[in-house]
Amino acid sequence: MTAHTTPAIAHHMDLTAFNTLGFSVSAEQYITVRDTQAFIQWWCAPEQATLREQPRFILGGGSNLVLTQDIRALVLHLQTVGMQEVKRDDMHVWMEVQAGEMWHDFVMYCVAQGWAGVENLALIPGTVGASPVQNIGAYGMEAGQAIEYVTAFDFATLQMVQIAGQECALAYRDSLFKHALHNEQARYLITSVCFKLRHDLRDWQATLGYGDVASRVRENTQGRAVCPNDVAQAIISIRQSKLPDPKVLGNAGSFFKNPVVDKPQADALKTQHDKLPCYPMTDGRVKLAAGWLIEQAGWKGARSADGHVGVYDKQALVLVHHGGGTGAQLMTLARAIAEDVQRKFGVFIEPEPIVV
Ligand SMILES: Cc1cc2nc3c(=O)[nH]c(=O)nc-3n(C[C@H](O)[C@H](O)[C@H](O)COP(=O)(O)OP(=O)(O)OC[C@H]3O[C@@H](n4cnc5c(N)ncnc54)[C@H](O)[C@@H]3O)c2cc1C
Structure with missing residues (x-):
């Protein structure tokens, strides 16, 4: 392999610009993968035997991640094009x-x-x-x-x-x-x-x-x-x-998956809440709108006590980072929302992004 195709490992790489929530965390080790074949050749070489056994993490655009702490791994940042x-x-x-x-x-x-x-x-x-x-x-x-x-x-x-x-x-x-x-x-x-x-x-x-x-x-x-x-x-x-531009307001899109419940539960909820959006699925179960449940539970536009993280004021399904916050703070807010929805509607909602 020629020297110019050998990926250079950066240490303590700041990932703030590489996650759309904009949380300030770093990667212990980081490489950019711009050439798949060169990367694989390098990865499989005998010199990388130790590295191959160490923790690694694949990073794309960072738009579906909640980074709660520094990543103690080799981050492989995919930037191949064509x-x-x-x-x-x-x-x-x-x-x-x-x-x-x-x-x-x-x-x-x-x-x-x-x-x-x-x-x-x-x-x-x-x-x-x-x-x-x-x-x-x-x-x-x-x-x-x-x-x-x-x-x-x-x-x-x-x-x-x-x-x-x-x-x-x-x-x-x-x-x-x-x-x-x-x-x-x-x-x-x-x-x-x-x-x-x-x-x-x-x-x-x-x-x-x-x-x-x-x-x-x-x-x-x-x-x-x-x-x-x-x-x-x-x-x-x-x-x-409807959605905030991550370049302006940090977010990871819809934060919760739409919960899927069986038909009797959906019917029971619908009799209590006639405006609840329900989408019947091919397997007979029913998908509910998580954003509607969160909004009805009163969370739209809410902010954490310190104001760093919150719920987007135009779409309750989106959690946002107002600046200066951490992924851990966002997850605390997410847990409080999920528990409240469970208490009020008996429906379990779970985060969509990957929590690292
Ligand atoms: C404003 C906004 C709107 C969004 N709207 C939607 C939407 O409508 N529908 C929807 O489904 N999602 C939506 N998302 C979520 C997100 O855009 C998608 O999940 C997207 O596919 C994540 O891509 P990424 O490259 O940023 O992945 P990352 O966030 O970098 O990674 C996500 C996961 O994929 C893994 N991964 C990334 N690349 C690779 C690879 N090459 N090989 C193996 N594993 C890999 C990572 O390790 C991680 O586990 C939205 C996000 C935002 C910020």
């Missing part, structure tokens, strides 16, 4: 995208080509490599619907693997990548993701069933045929009006 068409037929195009590409840039590339499959996921922060980890989803669509396969480096075997989308156990905010471990740490480093997108839009139906997407799209298109870019633009404007 996307490539790998296959095409009459209906579909297959795009292989490097893990460090920004998810939103990829979505905008697709809609600019007139391709459908990821348009409802516009403006979700973070990297393409993280998209399968929690199977990002929004406005009635999940990344998993378009994932053909995931290519990853397996820390257990030191081999590259290709895992078909159907084998990734993709579910609501979940996948095998959250659970597959080696030495009690993430087993797979996702290096690229291949997406299957539609380029032939004859008979294509946009996914417009969530929130006010349909009315916003209708407003913008004034009766002409809807294209994927129309959907993306509508969702971008809705998201901008």
Whole structure:
């Protein structure tokens, strides 16, 4: 390996700019991965035998993390870029995208080509490599619907693997990548993701069933045929009006997963709270809106006693960092909210971001 491809290890690296909540923590050791092959060659070399046994942590855009303390590990920060068409037929195009590409840039590339499959996921922060980890989803669509396969480096075997989308156990905010471990740490480093997108839009139906997407799209298109870019633009404007920009106000998006309950419990809650939003699922259970429960419990706009962390005043599902706070303070607030929701509605809500 040539000297210029050997990753340089930084020590006590400040991660404040690398997590969207903006918590000030550092990584004991840190490297930027810009070239997958060079990294793997370096990682597998005999000189790295000790490093391979030490704690490590994979970092993408830091938009789904609560960093509660300094990370005593080697942080691998994925910044590989590039996307490539790998296959095409009459209906579909297959795009292989490097893990460090920004998810939103990829979505905008697709809609600019007139391709459908990821348009409802516009403006979700973070990297393409993280998209399968929690199977990002929004406005009635999940990344998993378009994932053909995931290519990853397996820390257990030191081999590259290709895992078909159907084998990734993709579910609501979940996948095998959250659970597959080696030495009690993430087993797979996702290096690229291949997406299957539609380029032939004859008979294509946009996914417009969530929130006010349909009315916003209708407003913008004034009766002409809807294209994927129309959907993306509508969702971008809705998201901008509801979610704080992490560059302005630290946050990790929706802080709690929408709880899923069985139908009798949902029916009972609905008789007491007729405005409770309920989304029936295909397995018969019912998904409830966590944001509604938190708002009804009176937490919207609340702040911790010291004022450092709080609940966003326009969307109760989003916890925010006003500055000077810590991840531990945010988690204290999150626990208080979850306990209150449990007490008032008998429903358990759990955090969506990964707490480190
Ligand atoms: C304003 C805002 C809005 C959001 N809206 C949504 C939304 O609508 N829907 C939604 O689903 N999420 C949403 N999120 C959450 C977040 O954007 C996604 O979870 C995103 O996929 C995280 O990507 P990331 O690169 O920032 O991952 P990180 O936060 O860096 O990492 C998240 C997890 O993935 C792991 N990981 C990251 N990269 C890799 C890799 N290459 N290989 C293996 N593991 C990896 C990390 O170790 C960590 O466990 C939002 C966040 C914010 C701040």
